[in-house]
Amino acid sequence: MTERKSFKLPDVGEGLTEAEIVRWHVAPGDEIEMNQIVVEIETAKAIVELPSPYEGVVAELHVAEGETVDVGVPIISVDVAGEPGAAPAAPPAPEAAALKEDLVPSPAADPGTHIGPETGPDVPAKSPGEPARVPVLVGYGVRPGATKRRPRRRPQPVDEPARRPAGQAARPVADQPTRRAVDRPARGVVALATPPVRKLAKDLGIDLAALSGTGPRGSVTREDVRAAADRTTAAPAAPVAAGTVREQRIPVRGVRRSTAAAVTRSAFTAPHVTEFLQVDATETVELVRRLRELPEFAEVKVSPLLLVARALLVAVRRHPMINARWTDDEIIIPEYVNLGIAVATERGLVVPNIKDAQNLSLPELATALGGLAETARAGRSSLENLTGGTISITNVGVFGVDAGTPILTPGESANLAFGQIRELPWVRRGELAIRRVTTLSLSFDHRVVDGELGSAVLRDVGAMVEDPARMLAWS
């Protein structure tokens, strides 16, 4: 005799509305104990392990790994053995009796003899299989449509004075409760709108009842009214069906959210300055070609980025201050370089860094660069990889553009952007020639780095890109 119980995704974080199933720890057919960890989920706040509220045999997993589900959706079913002698579930006591009387003796004054509380008298069990409590939503807002208004009795005794005759035709449609919408033939839904929106509609001469809203519970929003107003004034050449949603909404979460927070913080705390330098990178491109032929580089990727990274490391050695960071009280100059590389991943931008990059040989640096990007793209960068950077490089060239004004990685004072390399007419030794040209741009925190220092670093990197032999001369 078994009973199938389903475990619904709980709100594990004070108002979270959804979570992603990261990994199942059990499969159908598995026997599980009470509180055994069955699944790992990732919420906006954390990765958490969920313990089973049932003991029994897993019947079904309802959600695949990688899927995101709303709170309250069943994620796993468990066949629970019926307890032969168990009393049928009684209705809960009307009053919180268990809370009103203490079920335990007072502690004795002598610490040696005190024993903790004893088990209290039995409280009739409410059916434990129904965790049907509505999650209390704090801090993350209520998902539109997640709540339903309880229908009121009519006539409403408290707030419905008799001065307005029932059924009067001129009564604003938006006041009517949705359950009477069946009365309306075509659209089926009656517009809900807040008073300011109604005022706006009135001012613009828009009939709210003619709109279907895009707001919570189908309410008409300010944007809906404005869009309707635009439609009525716009040329009739582009008719758009009323209520067609022409915007896609992407929830902000995960890496996108943290990236946004980081760049905003950086942009508004560190006074940024960006300088640009166009250089002839022909020699660097040639050097990359020759390095690729060497056995030391047979297994690794050699790219102009590798040489730019090395050039930046050499420049840091010559100007340690560019590697410093600002802390309000003091400027900290590390004796090491944790070189950050901005990597575009499917989940958003991350800047993992190579620890102690100054100590690496060129093949080691190439290996580290390759590994870093691969790990980041796979979403496996560790917290250690992603923190503690001292200076960064942003390779905007891979996107086919010449230059950018990079935003500093928070806590760092310089970020070097490296543009695409392309053939351009270039004056060389007094003659016009076709050369491979790139643009370097260096953003720096003006609290730490003066224009003179920033320019010197950019000039040095540029000189090394133009003539890589300088890297040897200066290192």
Add this chain to the structure above:
Amino acid sequence: MTVGAPETTDLIQLLTPEGELVERPDYPLDLSGAEIRSLYRDLVITRRFDLEAVALTRQGELGLWPSLLGQEAAQVGSARALNATDMVFPTYREHGVAWCRGLDPLHLLGMFRGVANAGWDPAAHNFHLYTIVIGSQTLHATGYAMGIQRDGVLGTPSAAAAVAYFGDGATSQGDVNEAFVWASVFNAPVVFFCQNNQWAISEPLEKQSRIPLYRRAQGFGFPGLRVDGNDVFACLAVTRKAMEAARTGQGPTLVEAYTYRMGAHTTTDDPTRYRLAAELESWKLKDPIERVKAYLVKSEQADAAFFEEVDAEAKQYAADLRRRCLALPDPQPLDIFQNVYAEPHPLLAEEQQQFAAYLASFEDAS
């Protein structure tokens, strides 16, 4: 930052992590085998029902739970040093203290399930309501202690004292520092028991203080001590001495129990985002329960059957607590009117009537 390495010369320890006794003539502690076994039982049951509460939260049955994992010895040791007449002012994490005071943990679960606004009578077990606001209970404790002082009972057999529990993060709060000032200048009978669990949510101790916390007391003019917070014997002995000093009119003491929050700040926190696994691993070796077990085994004061029995009891207790938690009835909307005034009040009665009419206006209202 160092990984869990306190200045050992200052640290009062009576039982090492390996379960060896340490000679401290200044903190004599003569416990019988039965007493040690009962301390062990309190530690195990506390840890077990705390784990159950975490599981209940993960299953959507509680809204939130601040786990005490790792801090059992600091709480059980200090709480078992108290007399029934002493008054406890806890934070929201003092589940082990609540247990030792005799408060049914169901009350704690009821609060975090959202079916009670606190839900227990502070006078019933001399255990004040959980205080969520960081550090404000230190002022309540100081005020209460000044009241005891004014009762004129200090130094008499009916003397009592107050104890305020708080964390390392709270020491940065103005309230706590104000409490220190008041307690000091009025020589109030209060013990400030700080569980330094190293992390104020994600803020490490070095962002809270440049000096060990217990040394702050000196600046306020009363003694401060650092005790191994994972050593239940030391926490018991030190708190006993501090409480006795308070009861005999010798004024306040700051006890810094040096411990570690093994879990998250609360169930909505993810500590792997801000602290390193190595730190956690190093503290696992200092587990508060394992050392008592090791001592009981080595000194042959408990056998395998005893440990099995305690484990079974703890498991049974947790299962029972789960059952009782799930059976807690939801409060009724009109209940809120019951706790406003002690006596009937006309305006309140009118408001209650209005609210009842409003509730009855829904179609599904019975």
